[in-house]
Amino acid sequence: MKTRTTKILMLFFALVVQLSFAQEKSISGKVTDGGGMPLPGVNIIIKDSNSGTQTDFDGLYTIQASTGSTLVFSYLGFTNKEITVGGDDTVNVVLEESAAQLDEVVVTALGISREKKSLGYSTQEVGGEEVNQVKTANFVNSLSGKASGVQIRKNTNMGGSTNVVIRGNSSLTGNNQALFVIDGVPINNNNSNSRAQEQAGTGYDYGNAASDINPDDIESVNILKGAAASALYGSRAANGVVIITTKRGTKGDGYGVTVNSGVTFGTVDESTFVKYQDQYGAGYGPYYSSSDGFFNTEDIDNDGNLDLVVPFTEDASYGGRFDPNLLVYQWDAFYPESPNYLKATPYVNAANGPIEFFETPFTLTNSVSLDRATDKGSFRLGYTNFDQKGLLPNSELRKNNFSLNADYKLTEKLTARGFANYIKTDAVGRNSTGYNDNIMGMFRQWWQTNVDLKQQRDAYFATGRNVTWNRKSTTNPAPIYWDNPYWTRYENYQSDERNRFIGIASLNYKVADWFDVLGRVSVDTYNELQEERRAIGSVPSAFGLGTSGADRSGGRIATESGYSRKDIVTTEYNYDLIANFNKDITEKLNLSGLVGLNVRRSSYKSVFASTNGGLAVPNIYALQNTKSPLLYPFERDEKIGVDGIYASASIGYDDTYYLDATIRRDKSSTLPADNSTFYYPSVSGSFIFSKLLEVDAISFGKFRLNYAEVGNSPGFDRVLDTYAINTAFGGASASVKNTKNNPDLKPETTTSIEAGLEMSFLTGRVGFDFSYYKNNTKDQIIPLSISTATGYSYRLINAGEIENKGVEVSLFGKVIDNPDFGWEINANWSKNENAVISLFTDANGNEITNYQLGSFQGGVSVNATVGQPFGTIQGTDYTYINGERVVNASSGEYIKTGTSDNVIGNITPDWNGGINNKFRYKNIGFSFLIDIQKGGDIFSLDQYYGRATGLYEETAFTNDLGNPVRNSLADGGGFINPGVNPDGSTNTTRIRADRFGAFGYRRGLPNAAFVYDASYVKLREVVLSYNFPKKLLDKTFLNTATFSFIGSNLWIIDKNLPHADPESGLGAGNLQGYSTGSLPSTRDFAFNVKLQF
Template sequence: MGQNITVSGKVTDANGQSIPGATIIVKGTATGAVTDFDGVYNIQANGSSTIVVSYIGFETLEIPVNNQKTINIQLKEDISLLDEVVVVGYGTQKKSDVTGSVSSANLEAFKDSPNTNAVQALQGTVPGLNIGQVNSAGSTPSISIRGQVSISGNQDVLIILDGIQYNGSLSSINPDDIKSVDVLKDASSTAVYGAQAANGVILITTKSGKRNQTPKISFSSSYTTQTPSEDLRPMNRNEYIDHIRRINYQDAYLAPDYTTLDPNYDITTGLIDQIISDGNLVDTDFDWWGEGTKQGNIKENRVSATGGSEKVSYLLSLGLTEQEGYIINDKFKRKSIRINVDTDVKDWWTVGVQSFGSFVNKDGDEPSLYSLAIAPPLLEPYDEEGNLIANPTGTLDSNPFLTYDVQDYERHDYLFANVFSEIKFPFLPGLSYRVNFGNNYRISKTYGSSKYSASNTGDAGKNVNFYKDYTLDNILTYKRTFGKHNLTATYLYGAMEREGEGTSAYAKDFDRLGLGYNNLGIGGIQETGSSAFKDQLNYQMFRVNYKFDEKYILTGTIRKDGYSGFAENNKTAYFPTGAFAWVISNEGFLSNSNVVNNLKLRAGYGINGNQTGRYTSLANLKTVDSYVFGDGGSTAFGQEVTSLANADLKWEKTKGLNVGLDFGLFSNRLKGSVDVYKNTTDDLLFRVAIPYLTGFDGINTNVGKMENKGIEIALVGDIVKNDSFKWTSTISFSKNENKILELTGEDEDEDGIEDDLISSGLFIGESINAIYDYEIDGIYQLGEENIPDGYGPGTHRIVDQDGVDGITPAGDRKIIGTTDPAFRASLLNSFSYKQFTLNVFLNTIQGGKNKYLGANTNALYRDSNTIMRNYISGIDFWTPTNPDGVNPVSYFRPAVGGTRYVDRSFVRLQDVNLSYKFSKSIVEKLALSDLSIYVSGKNLATWTKWDGWDPETGQAMNSGGRPVLKGYSLGVNLSF
């Protein structure tokens, strides 16, 4: 019998480079170790035992100890494991076998970024996946894949969580629980989801334990400070007084040029009494903005336990996230728990559960930034007794701080579970059957009360909403390899049911509001409401993957979908796709190439669908005032049909062609892919307006056709790679365009005029997001001749396009451009030096010519409100003393104000992360297995010509809106 000894050594690859993170286990025991940054390990083992060494992408080795105290190990690359495995829907595939356009997100580079939402880390990282900005606590950004393929149909990307469709908010998911995110972009890859996949699919896979893994406890904690990325603020007292003089230039300055201040001007003329004392302006300089905003922060604490035996693996995680936004009372708190367990009941039978609960608190009623910005600094929010003044200006502009003295209760509870069982039939090798039963359940409660509402008589209300769904999937898979042939066939039969209900109660006119929303019965006026829905889907899918000689790959899929929300005559539809891939690098003429390591050509074509809303094929009713009983009698309500039923409403279908090229060059030091695609959507779901004299105002039908096309490029290069220093760069680029081909059925009407829907802003041959408006050409100046009637100095100069009858809606609007970007691009540089790792990520969206435009008109037309209100400091208003100002200021509102559109292009330093991993000697002294600390920053700098909070959100300086936040984080990760 051998004795226990300490075995140490170094694990390297075939080139002699160290492999950090390799696992060494004493076979048949729970004793294990992990190599450090230099590939070194130490483990206690019996002299006669065997150690098992494994690492992703390499062959697993079993090495007898034979009483050796030093064992250096060289791992060989395993061709079958080296290839990246991606989730493709109802299964996984090696990246080399994928025929469609599938991208895996790089989560590792952004794991320490201050992101409370799971998809924030994906912003700009995957070509074709477009993630918007967030500017409120706990919010979910906008998500789209390859742009827009529908006019008014469903625009949502399909989210699949652990194999089950997820309809909850992504803010409910703890980002630390996510193992991988795969994005399906073309018809071939999304085909397995058929009718719901036209907008692309995001597959989220959560973490799990590992078999034969010793128990591991991991903990992470971080603190983030957040401030606006742009330093905007309202005018202070002196700026505000100067502003009053400038907008009253005809009285405050001397004619004729109005550039010299009139010493006799009385600034109190026309102002409200609240800011005048003894004939002069009060000496108040109250900072409404400063009182209503503060430095935001994010506090995160997460702990997880993982492990496994020969037959069981498990993960248990807990998370607590607390975020306070830049605006007071903008709060988000999430408590989450996840349990993932699977076990082998038999060698051929596995059962398990993937589940989580998330409990979100968004209590608090915040003031709007707009209300804080327009409050004059010469006013205060409190009276002499310290009570809030409901309307300091005496107008409809209420006190922004009324949100302090209210009740606001908002809670969202999310529960999710996927219970699965998988059988690998021992009597027929390669055949397996898996059943998934997934369940989503959520409860939303929104309660509130305010003594200032309902004309200061007080109001209160409660809204409670319940939602639940189930998904039942039966998946039969057969895998067979015979000779040079490899076959995988998948059959799916599934069903889904969604159900929701809501109840609301509201009351106003309270004598007392001491119990708030908990005693609505004492309100003088009470209202109640309720709602409910239920819909069902069923589907079948058959997919075949065939590969011959590791060179030629075919994928064919057909899916049949049925949905209760569609019309009587079109409950079901079929969605077929096919794809082909040629692995050119496995051909004889390239198999021994020193330059080309991987080269694969892909092409796919197919049809995906888009669902309509639940009741769009049915006649819709609304409640209106219908009858009056007797002269002066009370009004009775009745129901009125507002839209016609359409028994022939059918599925919107998108036909897509994708051609792609994957490559790896120079010993895979340079890897990448290029995809070119074109999608055409027919039978667009659209509500067509009809003359009201018919008794209806519209009908939901299928009209028109649109096109969506683009190109995507992804490159990953190992610029420097040695034992001590590594530098990897990742570049992504995407360009997408859409165009309307038909609208009401024909390209042109019988008079040869294109059949545009001008009232809806839709034009044949143009983008869905085309801007149709008046063109402006600067601002009319003082003394300018031939100013048209209805305009004057300080108003926009509108271009008379037809030069016939002045400015008219029919003849003088034109296509200005589009809100669509010209292209998106990003650059990620990752550096590793010994125990330091630095990631720097740049992201950009560019508009080019007449693209990615946003409305940026901060016009000021004088009336009793605009004279009194404050504004953001630094707005470039036109005045006689600033004739080059770009924002109109006028004594009257012109006949057509016009809109100034500005390029929103930007380059953003979006993420920077620096981490340090402590050496093994220090970690062991602390009785830990791993320890690292990091600092990170988000949205650190943005280079743009846009005036406003942020070009990506497109909010102008004077339109309210919210800032995008810049954050700095400090955190620690440890495990034992």
């Protein structure tokens, strides 16, 4: 109901308009549907103006309009209707239900478009604008919170990889990532991170290949969640499919030009970085030569008296209390270029801590596209430049993306289409991950709070040397554990470049109105160069090639310098021939389907080589600059061929009943010749029961049910035994590999059932989509430990089963929808219950109930445990009496378990959800997305070490006596561990907190003390946009102009992991639930302008 003020304003507006248009009059009428039912809330506007109204509850309306003007009637679920005002004052309108609404078309497997109502499985679409608002290096990150059943684990590293898991982990050792498909053709989404990097060893996260996809080229993303939806992809379909449809040319007057330009700034989210204690400085406690035991002593100024020297050889902050009146010699007193050379300075907390090390991340994104479409064909030509300056010094990521999408009707029956995409990616200064050589590990675990980062920066730039705070002695400047962080960033840096081409060409011949044949060929190829450098004068650490391990990362020697390079070339060809048919047998009976074949040929080649023993000459990074003879390189040359034949058929009756069946047969070269062919069937059905109901409130109702079997093929070199060459260049020595292959190996097989219910109400304004599924994956490919007397350590077998079952709910609603104001809500929620049903029997016939997936620094491991969800975190735990932690009565320390096989957490979350609100007021748009994860656990090595070394604020508090906890016991310090003694009595033993490890791993705390709930609630996106009015643009050469402000990751509303982001993982692999040395997250603020000509 309109307010009095609104009525006055409308009257004033009507009077003003009447002065300009002498023929204006009052038009009234009624709007109904095809059955004569009144439609409330129909939008009625005068075309090319902002004047409008809505129908009331009875479908009645009144509007002031002039003769000759055009009234536009629009209503959700119905086709718009335009009526020109003539001599009649009464205009009654009948709106017809929209065919687009009733027959919404989505892209399914193989790029085939189908009516969504006919599908017997779950799909969910995310629009291109939804993944293009936030300008990131990996568009996949923009899917977070926007689709139910899809878990996305991002990485805080620049250009880092993203883990996309649909409906839970199903493979113990294989790939759990979704398959990515562009315009019907699968593309490569591998990453080239080493196994050592995935297990928190030294390495870099080079990102996964899906990050090459340009979001500006994306029209829509459709997610096929269940096995029935993806079954036509056969042995690649076990993990669901992300189908990307690219933009094409659109019809209009002449050529269309779109320019999109944006700039993004970031700031560190300080809730994801260390909050240091600021009361105590360097060292591990009172163990040194000064009277209080907190400093070394040495006669620095040659006056015959011993001076206090900070123990800079130690990498901790369990030292003496800061005192501005106490003068001590610190690291910067011992290099001649320092302004404090041979000077004692006040012993105080650093004015510029590690937070000052971070720079302002800055991203420029500019794209331009040219497109046109006619009755004969269309094209779209696009270019995007992405230039990102990272959070760390000397870090940058650049992408140049060229794309062409074209189709042309060669004859009335023959249409050609092509898509070409070239991507050039260059990066420098990615952050080292894991434990070793990681600046973030230093800042989070091994640091002195008295060290000033500005002074470290000045020392490096003034000298060009590795002037570190962590030197060996007053007379030896060599680093003992840690380099100067600026030396690390500017000297020990990596670089990488990738050139990628994706090409698709197809011919479609329309044999008849109901039958066509598609021939398609595609190629996805890239070459990549990764280079890593370590300058002479650095801390010795493992580098380059080793002598053992599947990827030669084992047995590496520590060296202070080196150079390595890895060259990768990967190519995949797909050849498809598909015959499609869609025939109305009778007025009510429809038969559609396809028959096709696919030939896939893929290859992967890589060569990894490094210097041996260090660099012979400084600053020359080439393999020839090696101190010792080169080790033989690690080479891979893999070729895989898969031949597939597939068919599908769908019967629809009366637009109400649908039954689908598909079958695919794959013959793979990675399987034994006699066991290389497998079949993957599916059957699904849907029943649109709303067609049989005469309930006005129910717009649509569908029940669906399906069953499917899909596979996950083994990788290369798993069947036949091969040999490894052990000597360099010309030697003949060879040996068998560590793992014995299996000539009877089979692919992992997933059987799936799914039931779903889709409903919408009030002519489609509100609705939901509910799914229940149960997936069982058998014949897991597992390396079984065997006696080394066989000549091997492991043997590949098929065994074990993982089950995933769960529910997914998607809700949508247009709460308000009128000409001036709209409010739309989309919500997603999913819960997946994962369980390891069985594993295998060992060589002695014993049932194995635990399989270790990976072990980590700190003594923890990630495991598959029978009866538990995938990814149990195991380690030492507290011991308990009646639920109370047990404390050693004499020492006051906790009594922990004697073994490390206790389940202390699990990486699998309980549920995930997202809520997206979109508001529209005239030309202004506003939206915000809340992203939620409940449950899952994460072990923090940062807390494990960082609390032991006294860095965190939690290690310098006031105790229960009101005294500093680090005071000696005699001075009222220390603390009492909550718990009970072995006899059940309450613990009252006070223990010291003034020495190394009081709150960390060194004082009896088990691994379980550092496992945290990985839940979070995040304000993921905020978008504020303004569309310039058409009247204003009519005076220019622009068709549309939009200005937007976009905020991403603005606020972690709630989390339990202290000092870090619970999403920060090591990469996109299966091993999650472990946090060490991660970069802090950033809050990003972007401004974007989009112009269309």
